[in-house]
Amino acid sequence: MKIQTTLISFLALILLFAGNPELSAQNIAIYGDTVHTMAKTAEGQWQDPIENGVVLIIDGKISAVGPASAVEVPEGTPEKRCKVVTPGLIDARSVVGLAGWLNIDHDSDHIERSSPMQPELAALDAYNPREPLIDWVRSFGVTTLHTGHAPGQLISGQTFIVKTRGNSVDDAVVQRQSMVAATLGSDALRSGKESPGTRAKQMSMLRQKFIEAKAYQEKVAKAAADEEKDAPARDLRKEAMGQILDGKMPLMINAHSSVDIQNVLRLQKEWQIPVILQGGAECYDFVEPLKKQGIPVILHPTMMRSSGAGKNASMETAAKLIAAGVPVAMGSGYESYVPKTRVVLWEAAIACAYGCEFRDALGLITHSAAALLGIGDRVGSLEVGKDGDVALFDGDPFEYTSHCLGTVIEGEVVSDIAR
Amino acid sequence: MSLHFRVQNRIFLQCSLLMLCLLFSASTSAADVQAFVGARIVPVSSEVIEEGTLLVRDGKIEQVGPVKDVIIPDGAVRIDVTGKTIIPGLICTHSHIGWGGGGDSSEPIQPECHTLDSVDVRSASFMRARAGGLTLVNQMPGSGHLISGRTTYLKLRDGGTVEDLLVHDASGWPMGGLKMANGTNSQRSAPFPGTRAKSASLVRQAYVKAQEYQAKIARAEGDPEKMPERDLRMEALVEALEGKRIVHHHTHRHDDILTVLRLKKEFGFEVVLHHVSDAWKVAKEIAAADAACSLIVVDSPGGKLEARDIKLENGAVLEDEGVNVAFHTDDWITDSRLFLRSAALGVRAGMSREGALRALTLSGAEMLGLADRTGSLAVGKDADFAVLSGDPFSVYTQILETWVEGKQVFDRTNPEHLLFAIGGRGAGDDTAYNCCGGEDH
Numbered sequence: 001m002k003i004q005t006t007l008i009s010f011l012a013l014i015l016l017f018a019g020n021p022e023l024s025a026q027n028i029a030i031y032g033d034t035v036h037t038m039a040k041t042a043e044g045q046w047q048d049p050i051e052n053g054v055v056l057i058i059d060g061k062i063s064a065v066g067p068a069s070a071v072e073v074p075e076g077t078p079e080k081r082c083k084v085v086t087p088g089l090i091d092a093r094s095v096v097g098l099a100g101w102l103n104i105d106h107d108s109d110h111i112e113r114s115s116p117m118q119p120e121l122a123a124l125d126a127y128n129p130r131e132p133l134i135d136w137v138r139s140f141g142v143t144t145l146h147t148g149h150a151p152g153q154l155i156s157g158q159t160f161i162v163k164t165r166g167n168s169v170d171d172a173v174v175q176r177q178s179m180v181a182a183t184l185g186s187d188a189l190r191s192g193k194e195s196p197g198t199r200a201k202q203m204s205m206l207r208q209k210f211i212e213a214k215a216y217q218e219k220v221a222k223a224a225a226d227e228e229k230d231a232p233a234r235d236l237r238k239e240a241m242g243q244i245l246d247g248k249m250p251l252m253i254n255a256h257s258s259v260d261i262q263n264v265l266r267l268q269k270e271w272q273i274p275v276i277l278q279g280g281a282e283c284y285d286f287v288e289p290l291k292k293q294g295i296p297v298i299l300h301p302t303m304m305r306s307s308g309a310g311k312n313a314s315m316e317t318a319a320k321l322i323a324a325g326v327p328v329a330m331g332s333g334y335e336s337y338v339p340k341t342r343v344v345l346w347e348a349a350i351a352c353a354y355g356c357e358f359r360d361a362l363g364l365i366t367h368s369a370a371a372l373l374g375i376g377d378r379v380g381s382l383e384v385g386k387d388g389d390v391a392l393f394d395g396d397p398f399e400y401t402s403h404c405l406g407t408v409i410e411g412e413v414v415s416d417i418a419r
Numbered sequence: 420m421s422l423h424f425r426v427q428n429r430i431f432l433q434c435s436l437l438m439l440c441l442l443f444s445a446s447t448s449a450a451d452v453q454a455f456v457g458a459r460i461v462p463v464s465s466e467v468i469e470e471g472t473l474l475v476r477d478g479k480i481e482q483v484g485p486v487k488d489v490i491i492p493d494g495a496v497r498i499d500v501t502g503k504t505i506i507p508g509l510i511c512t513h514s515h516i517g518w519g520g521g522g523d524s525s526e527p528i529q530p531e532c533h534t535l536d537s538v539d540v541r542s543a544s545f546m547r548a549r550a551g552g553l554t555l556v557n558q559m560p561g562s563g564h565l566i567s568g569r570t571t572y573l574k575l576r577d578g579g580t581v582e583d584l585l586v587h588d589a590s591g592w593p594m595g596g597l598k599m600a601n602g603t604n605s606q607r608s609a610p611f612p613g614t615r616a617k618s619a620s621l622v623r624q625a626y627v628k629a630q631e632y633q634a635k636i637a638r639a640e641g642d643p644e645k646m647p648e649r650d651l652r653m654e655a656l657v658e659a660l661e662g663k664r665i666v667h668h669h670t671h672r673h674d675d676i677l678t679v680l681r682l683k684k685e686f687g688f689e690v691v692l693h694h695v696s697d698a699w700k701v702a703k704e705i706a707a708a709d710a711a712c713s714l715i716v717v718d719s720p721g722g723k724l725e726a727r728d729i730k731l732e733n734g735a736v737l738e739d740e741g742v743n744v745a746f747h748t749d750d751w752i753t754d755s756r757l758f759l760r761s762a763a764l765g766v767r768a769g770m771s772r773e774g775a776l777r778a779l780t781l782s783g784a785e786m787l788g789l790a791d792r793t794g795s796l797a798v799g800k801d802a803d804f805a806v807l808s809g810d811p812f813s814v815y816t817q818i819l820e821t822w823v824e825g826k827q828v829f830d831r832t833n834p835e836h837l838l839f840a841i842g843g844r845g846a847g848d849d850t851a852y853n854c855c856g857g858e859d860h
Contacts, residue, residue, distance in 0.1 A: 100721075101719070101720060101721030101722070101727065102721055102723075102724055102727060103721065103722050103723055103724075104724065132720070132721070133719060133721065136719050136720065137719075282844065284843065284844075285844065303754060303757065305751050305754065306543070306544075306547065306751075306754070306842060306846065306847050307751055307847070310847075311543075311846070311847025311848070312842065312843060312844050312845065312846055312847045312848075313842050313847075314841055314842035314843040314846070315841050315842055316841050316842075316843070335722070337722050337723070337752075338717045338719075338721070338722030338723065338726055338752060339717040339718035339719040339721075339722055340719050340720075340721045340722040341718070341719045342718050342719070343718050343719065346718060349814050350757070350814070352814070352815075353814045353815050353817075354841060398814055399813060399814055400760055400763030400764055400766070400767055400812055400813065400814050401763055401766050401767045401812055401813075402767070403767065419731075
């Protein structure tokens, strides 16, 4: 009996590892002249960087971080050395994996135009883990993507969170459903007789969808409480809207202009739902109400073009939001042409050049991004117990002429191109 | 305010301005001498001066040298730039600021159209370009035609009309090039070409026709009776054949690049290759053909099939082959305010710092045929320069001032200018704003 149990456990262990070899134990020690842990002190301040530090990763998790003199690294542990070490970077709003680099029908799955509101569309079903742009951003230290359906429809679908690795979406996934992506303003208007053709119509259509979802939820609840009553036919769209109403998935609204941001504020007030403002070219005029209503911002890339809805974008907005205490992260956003994706490392760099303190800027794509996305327990800082996701640089990560030397995900070297 | 009153008011203002100008031009010449003293000066065409003086008279560079060697004339305006860096004004060989278009959708070859007739120099994008340290741009029509029109070289002077910004040659001709394109952008349904071979053959036919037009003019020997009827389309192409108008050719894929080189050989026009995504694949061929390259730097490959293989290393590879390399913004594809960044990323990917700075300045001037006037800080050239807070290739460096022909057109300490440098409420409005005191301001 005892032998049998041992055998079963042993077999189970083999199956566990064989089932997912990429995620098997990974050990590495990463030494840096400067290690930016991007952890926070008990007082909420950025922890000072560690000089001559080491990040020890055992079985894919960080087991020690500290001065090299104080951390015992087991003999035989593979090593990497560089000047500057940061946590693996997080792109808080990407479309990589859905909007392909070639920008042709074959690789464009980021937007579905058959209907203006399709919150049931799962990003998981559209993600291509072999998309070359994943390799591209990964070679600049990006290890985590919050990606999914693009702005451009009133409700374009869901987003999810992945690590920038894996042969299958299941290898990559961190969170299967993250947010529902909505767009207000000119980018989601339709022409001719199709709705929504105006901003007022956009708002009324959203309100109507919430009313329907609420009615659906009530019917479901009544049926559950009363055996006599039949449950309504299942409706995935209403269920997705219901998840927003229940606070299970935030509504991430892409809005840039002043009037659209005011609509975001109004919608949140009316429905008391978790809302995240994404983009926000003119959000510098609404810092206080955003803070008051608890609406975090996934800001547009700093180098967003000064045209269209973004014509009044400011390169100092990140600094202003941080100073006011509004939770903020930076995303590469959506690009319809070239560059097909932006690189958040470079966008945070410009934020740093335009008013952000260094660690506040790095925080936009590490700690603060993880916190905003609700994955701060796993990624975003180099702390014991978190995933061994690390980016290696040969100098100040934000300098134009520095290079990212390598990227590590859960202890595995996933990129070692100097770029 | 009634229109009538506005017009009257405007006329009054214009008269006042004219009088003001006359007043100043009558003043002594010493007031028109400015000495920028104490900066690290990077002339590009000569060695770096660690602590130098740039002496400007009447908008031209009179002297550039170490502080101890340059004697500042009495009465000169002395400007202390200690601790700052002065570089030549940046030159963008491919810009769409002011949204000047060329031909319409009627046909693929329209060299008679001229961006001079469509560019809005009061667009906010012009102020952003000044904030980026740019002093000269090649204002291009788009790439949706085989030949989309004539380009316009514009100095970013303080001016409210396109005429204020034009660059004239000795004969008074407003200078510019000719925009051509191949590959997928210029392929559409008929009468546009549907294939690459058709694209080349349509261009070839147009130039053959222009050669015949040119020959007819030559045969006429000035006899008006024998001259062909004036044809604006043919005239522009003849200007290209005669080297008066440099061809600025949009091209991405390696085989498209070689097609441009083939046409250059066949017709002898001077050509600058633009974007050149696949340059790294055919760098030797480009060098052998003695064609210059104006590169775009974008933050990721792709976005369209032909730009799939674009590399940040293009600048370094071409530099190694001895090709004359410039960068361009293609604004709005990339932001003029961050033009230094394009070259800095070239350095990141292996280009020399000297080569990269040259690629933003003197090389661009060469590609526009204006190297005798601008592009470097050399005696006798226009005083076109930018004052920086530090290393041109650091992300933390700020562009403090931009000067065109001895006049300041961007000043970071001026809040109204700063708005364009950083962005914010009102920064995107195409206002009637001129940088330094235009009438509508």
